[in-house]
Amino acid sequence: MKKFNIQSAYADSIATEARTCLNQLKTAKKNLISKLELQIQAKTTATKKLIIKLEKTLFLATKKGFPHIQARNKFHNQLLGLKSKIQKIASLKRKLKKLKNTERLHICFGSSKLFNAQHNLSENGYKTLDEWSDYWRKKRSGRLFCVGKSQPGGGTMMKVFPLQEDGLYQLQVQLPRPLQDKYGQKIQLEFSVSNRNGRLISTDLDYAINNLKPITISIFRREHKQDNWYIHLSTYVAEIPVFHTRKNCCLGIDFNADSISVTYVKWDGNIEYLEEIAYKWKNQTTGQRQTSMRNIVCQVVFLAEFFECAIAIESLDFTKKKSIARSEEGKVYNEMLVLLSTGMFREAILSRSRRFGVELIKVNPAFTSVIGMINYMGKYGLNSGTAAALVIGRRALKLSEKIPQCLLRLEDVNKHDWSHWRRVASFIKLHRILWTQLFQWRKTLEGIRSP
Template sequence: MLTIQAKLGFDSKEDKQEVLDLMRRWSSCMRFAYNRLLESKGRNELKRELQGIFNLNSRYVDDAIIKAKSVLESCKERCENPSRVIFGSRSLFEKLKKRHINGNAYKKLKKEWQERRKGNLYSRGDKSKKGNLNTRIKIDENGAVLRINVSERKYAYARIQAGCKKGKSREELLEAISTCGEAYSVELKLKNGKVYAYFTIEENFPEVTVTKENGVIGIDVNAYPDHIAWSETDENGNLVSYSKILMPELASGSSDKREYYRWQHAHEVVRLAEEKEKAIAIERLDIRDKGKRGDFSGRKSRRIRHSFSYRSLLEKIKVLAKRKGIQVIEVNPAYTSMIGMLKYVPQYMISKDVAAAYVIARRGLRIKERIPDNYMKLLENLDVDSLEDLKDYVSKAIKNRRLKKKQLKEIDYAIKVLQSLGSEPGEALIPLDGTSISAYSESYKLWRVLKVAVVTPLSPGKVLRDISVLKGVLHSGQVGRPG
């Protein structure tokens, strides 16, 4: 979807007042429809009722019902109580309830909340009507004008002010939208007494011509430090080249500034894929269950959702790649960093982020990661008693140095995995049902056990900084134990 934002300027106060009144009635209609949907009323029944109550035509009423349904569905997806929805922003409503805010600050806050609550209008496009019947873009000698249906056979007109920085390009886009005959949707919002319009039209992307047949570029986006790590592979999954794209601008600044630089860095990634004629592999994102308790309470989850806009950057890469006909492959991000650190950092002496991008690229080619032979030998000789000894050592280190307890949880998990595979205390790991241990080599469980067996003895209780020591472990299959 392509969205263009513009401010509306009215030649007469009467036109603006009529549009504001229309937005107020439509917003009330949408809230009323939402409450009736909670009572399980049907769409057809609602349409007849709402048209008479709010004096809106059937198209406006239908759009209000659609918006109300989308709010209801979104609320259910987030597992929230639909009856507790507050239109106009819950955060503003909670601030208004605080008694210490008064005077001009209270008036300003109340005005903002009322604008968000009452200053909305949404009008869907219709291809059979060559664009949009209720809110139609018109082009005259002075530029683009929005014709708004305020009542039966009565229209208000507003000049579309595209802005001074990119006005020409926006006006050209608006002219193209108005003459192409395709359906476009228009959404009006009231902000600080001014009306803003958002024009949305569905893009027709070209046919995909750059596919993974030539290889893949894997992308690993890191919230801290702010950078994109990328790795290029050939069609067989062999590493060809790699590097990083630094993004210090995303660490601070206004939202508009960060949005601008996200587009710039997304263009860099797509240009890279276009030059090398290779598909792009990115992580399939789902951060709904992130955080310590699955409620977004963790620092990493908050950073991803608010400061870094992790999802926004990858969505921009997807859109730009589609415009260039470049295939975008979304892969499961589970354990990419862990596999990259244990397997490819020692082999190629690259950073953990680049190694994770390499794993993502290989997953884009549907290549499964197997545990190297020397690591498998180490796992075959691993028993529960050795992990219990390691657990005692880490416990003492945590007590003496006040380290975090994350390593203890990983060791407990590794012990449970070994026991589930048939290992008893004091015995070597024996696969169940006579199955070769190599059958489990593609299981994420064994990668986690391997991390405990290899990384924890080298760096108990903290992050392993010198990854080069893993090279000797990978080639010898042996690791030292803490004394």
């Protein structure tokens, strides 16, 4: 602290921020290792299946030859695909080994990309090293951060106080010593807080100030926004009790390729209201997808408030599903999982549900689509997504899903219901039955009872 001539509070804040970054890197490393292991496992499984398929094709071709030129070309392309898969697995294994052997984790304030730009100045738009150095110092000096403390004003070096004027607050910033000769010991800024999208921001801030809650304050500069400075406050807010619960029934939510299905399920298990909320996920930036997800969450929570009921979603692990999808799922669904901000949706709906007192229920996703298509799609004239949302809502209400008697085998009578649905799902997958065919599932699944 003496060496850099800064106050102890700022030194503590810098240490806290560095420690937080280091912990995030450790978590990211652990998650990346798990992700790579899942990808290697999935790609290895897919490669083994392809090898078995090619061996059978080659065995038949050795005896009888290829039936036509297209079959030979297809076999040739599959061999090239096999080579590509093997190379990809080897690449992932090298990456995994390198990651596991990495002992030190590095933090670069100002970004490593900008740091490396000094070695290739012209390629990165810098004429001289001095020009890069000025921008480097500017990038690293564009932030003030102070951890909150439970005392009046919510902090030490930065404090927030309400003013007598209605809705106005004052931020008092005690500057670091190196800046005091130029800007003075303190600066005072007045600001107002407005409530938006149902968020009582001013109420939350008043609660924190009146109850001496710590307020962590970050002041940062945005170079791409004309070097404007921004202030970010984070603090504790009063816990909101849950008003809207499953006692008033439930909203079931299911993801589809281009929409989210929402159904309001009553206690008798029947559907009373349904809605398809469309969204665009192709050719969208991350910010656009996140904005779209937030808007959808607002609509869903508004419906839950209107019906005064709970919300039910599937407890899916999309991190694992993304890794496996890259090797096994279809291209459309694979692309949807990669581009769709499912993590953002879950975080947003969890946060907004808690803020508006809505109970959020996570249910087991097993066979929701199959059950919906068999039991409810044809019965109510629904699409597959809405039928699955109905099943999710029913499952949140603890309602059971019996398999139709015509699909039940005598030897399976004493087994669990999910065992029956697993057999149906396997039959549909084995025979590549389209969901549209299941509107007449009795005819489509005629051979399912045979051993």
